[in-house]
Amino acid sequence: MPELPEVETILRGIVPRVKNQCIRRIIIRQKSLRWVIPSAITEEFINQPIYDLKRRGKYLLLFTQKGTAILHFGMSGSLSLLPKQTPPNKHDHFDFIFDDFCLRFTDPRRFGALLWTRDDPMGHPLLAHLGKEPLEPGFTAAYLYKCAKNRKIGIKQFIMNSTIVVGVGNIYAAEALFLAKINPLKPSQALDLTHFEQLVVSIKKVLKAAIKQGGTTLRDFLNSAGKPGYFKLKLNVYGREGLACNQCGTCLKKIVIQNRSTVYCPYCQAL
């Protein structure tokens, strides 16, 4: 599922092809994604140079003078760079047709989104209240510590709260907590500055490693048409319940937090 590193990789993959290019036509086959695709986009997004592309959290932004397209990949969304006229498959919901290629959005579960705003996208309701970017300098232990004050919620839910820090999804939350040796259920307010320092370092480390891994798959994305493969990052805990901890050999335990499966090492991550 596309988390921050995947979205970053998609961004880097399409920038060389898309930047300063114009979309000539938009084909929408399925407009009801997470939200209905606004009809204005089919006119206003056309023939406008896309002068910049950015990522904010897991959102991808395509800027033109008339407005900005906001893409989200939900759980199962992806983009492909394809030759024009490539026949669509079942879950190919929309195409951006450029002069020389087609950028196609595919999303079996339809949790993704395509929105359009004429205003500053950072002020859009979906983006306005997002928290810190985890790979930027403002994401610090002191910041988390301050946010965690009086928060009883478990630390895993805390770092997955996008109003605090963006882009830390279920997989990377579990992996970062393992690296930081913190129990996912630990009440946020009970952690001290040292814990948060470890946590910040671990989150940055896990995300950077995944982006680096994504870079190796980027070549395929650019040269041959298609999508970037998902990362074969070495996972310590996610999806490894019942297996031995890489660190100490203890049987990894799975619990459910807010309907999200959470795997951790009961020994390395004791409360």
Add this chain to the structure above:
DNA sequence: AAATTCTCCTGAAGGC
């Protein structure tokens, strides 16, 4: 204000 629950959707996997 903070925490919890519900919801969207469909493919994969498991049970019988």
Add this chain to the structure above:
DNA sequence: TGCCTTCAGGAGAATT
């Protein structure tokens, strides 16, 4: 073989 059930999960919306 095939049908049915369960699960996975990002994140906004609704509810407590």
